[in-house]
Amino acid sequence: MKQGLLILIIFAVISCAEEKVNNTDESTSISLTKAEVENKPSKESQEIIANTSLVESLKLETFSTYSDDFIGCGCSYFLSDQDKQKGSFIYIDVGDIAMVKLNGQVQIVNYKGQGKGFTYYSNDSIEVKRRTTKSVESTEMEETTDVEGVLTVTKGQYKVEKEFVGYCGC
Numbered sequence: 306m307k308q309g310l311l312i313l314i315i316f317a318v319i320s321c322a323e324e325k326v327n328n329t330d331e332s333t334s335i336s337l338t339k340a341e342v343e344n345k346p347s348k349e350s351q352e353i354i355a356n357t358s359l360v361e362s363l364k365l366e367t368f369s370t371y372s373d374d375f376i377g378c379g380c381s382y383f384l385s386d387q388d389k390q391k392g393s394f395i396y397i398d399v400g401d402i403a404m405v406k407l408n409g410q411v412q413i414v415n416y417k418g419q420g421k422g423f424t425y426y427s428n429d430s431i432e433v434k435r436r437t438t439k440s441v442e443s444t445e446m447e448e449t450t451d452v453e454g455v456l457t458v459t460k461g462q463y464k465v466e467k468e469f470v471g472y473c474g475c
Contacts, residue, residue: 363465365458366406367393375399382435382456382471389470396435396456396469398426405433407458432459440473449474 367384369392379399383389397404401416403426414426414433426433439453449472457466 362408363458363460363463364408365395365456365465365467366409367395368404368406368411369393371397371404374402375404378475380435380452380471380473382452382454382469384467384469386470395467396433396471402426403433405431405456405458407431407460430460433457434459435469443472443474446472446474 367388371394375397377399379397381394382396383393384395388395395405398416403414403416405412405414412428412431412433414428414431417425417427419425423434423436426435434457435454436457437452437454441451443449443451445451451470451472453468453470455466456469457464
């Protein structure tokens with residue numbers, strides 16, 4: 306990431322010839338000439354690059370509405386029993402497809418298989434894996450199993466894991 310930022314600074318300076326480029330951090334301001342960037346960056350510019358971070362995080366969010374594609378036999382997971390009572394899902398599936406809401410965007414993922422105690426779903430940008438740690442026949446609904454486990458969503462090098470409660474069945 307630091308190298309990418311350095312390359313971006315070099316590109317900006319080269320495109321402006323000998324003009325000065327201002328990099329401004331909230332607490333520090335420096336100017337670099339083309340010659341300074343082409344050579345080893347100064348200690349001051351290295352500190353600014355080191356303090357600049359592009360933080361990406363994953364936030365698994367609850368949702369309460371879903372399309373008719375998700376009506377049928379499958380699993381529904383919640384962060385808590387209170388969310389379960391309110392109908393605030395973190396995950397829902399109907400076998401071959403599943404849905405999560407990540408950073409404000411609904412993500413539809415496709416079933417990829419099972420192995421090592423996990424069930425895997427993915428699309429072009431994320432992978433979802435679920436692991437059930439507890440499974441008990443439901444006393445509230447027929448043909449349904451109450452479950453607990455861990456849901457893991459991975460996007461590139463970022464990952465979020467949440468414990469869930471929920472149910473699977475028809």
